[in-house]
Amino acid sequence: MAEPVSSSTPERVARFIAFATLGTLGTTQDLARITLGSIDDADPELVAEETLCLVSTATARAAQVGLREAPEMAAAAVPSLYDLPFTYRDYLVGGAVITQQDPSLLDANEAVYRRLQRKQEFYAVHLPADQFPGERVLYDKMALWMGRISPPKLPESPTERLHRLDLVPTLLTHLKLVLAFARKGSM
Structure with a gap:
């Protein structure tokens, strides 16, 4: 396990954001994989977007609570976590622009941003x-x-599907980890 976050504020913020981001992406992948494997005809892009928006918002809420004693850390970390769907989309589109050498892909991205904004x-x-x-x-x-x-x-x-797939413990575990790491790192 990584050493505790040092007293350096930029380092603490960076370590916390990295920790929470890794957890958010991993949890999103787990929830999406289980869901897509159990629901015929589910739209993978819809599942991915909705799941990342849900998990990033819940993660930002857990971070807000965990960082109450470190408002300067919360001011930097919480918006970054909340904006993960947009950051991830930028990463994917940026890769496509570089690979395909087609800057026009950026124009199509605006409609996706509006869709993600509504979900968030x-x-x-x-x-x-x-x-x-x-x-x-x-x-x-x-x-x-x-x-x-x-x-x-x-x-x-x-609701029946949610209970059958037992997905809540996966997200709850992630949120408890983020909360604990935030509290530990904000001391």
Whole structure:
């Protein structure tokens, strides 16, 4: 395990953001993989976008709570975590622009940004600022997420599917790790 975060504020912020980002991307991949493997006809791009927006928003909320005693750290880290869907999209599009040598790909990216913004706003409303999204909240809000990523006319409800796939513990574990790391690093 990495050494505790030093007293240097830039180093503490960088280490925390790196830790939370790795967890966010890994958790997003786990949730998307399980979901896509269990729902026929699910749209992989929709699942990926919705899942990353959900996980990044929940992660930002956990960071807000964990960094209450370090407002300067929170001011830098929380927006970075919340904006991960946009940062990840920039990374993907940038790679495509370089590989294909086609700067026009950047123009098409604006529509995706607007779509991601709407998704982020949805999850921001359902996961209020400065509140840790605990198990009960996650069951409630992840049922909304499951409904948003599921094709119509599936035989079970989003809530039933969420319980069957047992996805809440995956996200909750990630959020507890982020919370603990934030509290440890903000001391």
